[in-house]
């Protein structure tokens with residue numbers, strides 16, 4: 001197929017989940033392979049109780065942040081209700097649907113029998129279709145679809161392969177509720193058809209829905225799209241990815257300081273890998289040219305946060321992404337404070353620490369050490385005699401440095417160590433501790449460079465031999 005008309009159709013009942021973002025991403029990649037292809041965005045808000053404007057906005061901004069663009073204005077499903085009902089009535093008039101007045105008790109009774117295996121057919125209403133009185137009612141009924149019982153249904157799914165289902169397994173689901181509102185099952189088909197969607201990429205939790213929805217296409221004589229049901233993302237324990245595993249909403253990942261490039265890189269390698277070479281670092285434009293949905297694995301993909309951290313560390317280290325760090329600081333109250341105080345210093349901290357962090361958020365605690373003008377060491381350590389003996393001379397040396405530059409400081413310290421016949425850790429470890437409250441971290445010269453001469457001396461000076 002050359003011209004793909006795809007769509008991403010989230011329900012605005014929660015913030016954009018990483019699994020949905022993956023569905024959107026794969027749609028976007030597939031449509032981007034061809035200039036004539038399209039990706040539409042439809043907000044499926046027919047569940048009035050659970051749909052919220054704030055979630056819709058979160059989904060739109062999450063997609064934009066990730067770099068996923070769509071064609072035309074987003075379609076709002078609830079605006080098309082009259083069209084959905086028009087189709088329900090056509091199905092009714094053509095005998096492909098029927099009115100049903102079964103009470104909840106009757107339906108539950110039948111459901112019990114179906115679930116226990118007493119009845120093999122999934123048809124929940126067996127009487128209303130034949131009841132002429134019910135079929136001539138003007139109100140107070142639901143509209144159900146008619147599904148034959150004979151034979152099998154087969155789907156040739158792009159990702160799942162051949163999937164077979166007995167027609168008896170398919171229920172006579174509701175198209176229009178008793179209150180006159182259309183259900184998702186009806187609306188999704190009508191909207192996809194009206195948009196000309198010919199390729200549906202969605203989560204495999206909707207695989208069963210294909211076998212229901214295809215009947216509306218058939219009854220209406222509409223062309224059935226090609227389907228690719230992509231496996232859901234699981235956590236490392238094999239269960240569906242949820243908050244227990246880590247941040248699962250795009251907005252939370254953004255807040256923690258993950259980069260879109262890292263998220264995309266991580267998401268696309270779930271169940272797919274570029275054939276050429278082993279390089280796992282792959283950016284969107286390359287993904288677009290190399291990705292083929294036919295190669296996507298049909299088994300569930302495991303989302304690994306360590307891998308995401310690895311990619312994020314790679315991307316945040318890129319010089320070209322410094323601007324993203326500045327933008328992040330502007331969105332984080334703590335870092336915004338430091339940015340206002342001394343942007344250059346904050347960037348210095350970031351550049352020195354970036355190889356060791358996996359997300360921008362980690363800079364908050366690090367920057368706090370350097371911006372704290374009332375810095376105190378947390379505990380009074382007793383350092384080795386060798387250090388204590390040379391401490392005053394070392395302090396004098398630092399005081400005497402005129403050009404506070406990396407190379408100058410470095411070579412002065414080296415000379416000092418040589419002259420006093422000392423190994424680097426004798427000085428390095430305690431001085432790092434006195435400057436940052438931590439025995440581990442960057443080189444002391446880097447720390448000196450961040451703090452500047454005055455603050456460095458102030459901190460070291462607090463040590464009493």
Ligand code: GLU
Nearest residue numbers: 009010011044188202206
């Ligand atoms: N609105 C549905 C959902 O968010 C998607 C429907 C579909 O892709 O067919 O799960």
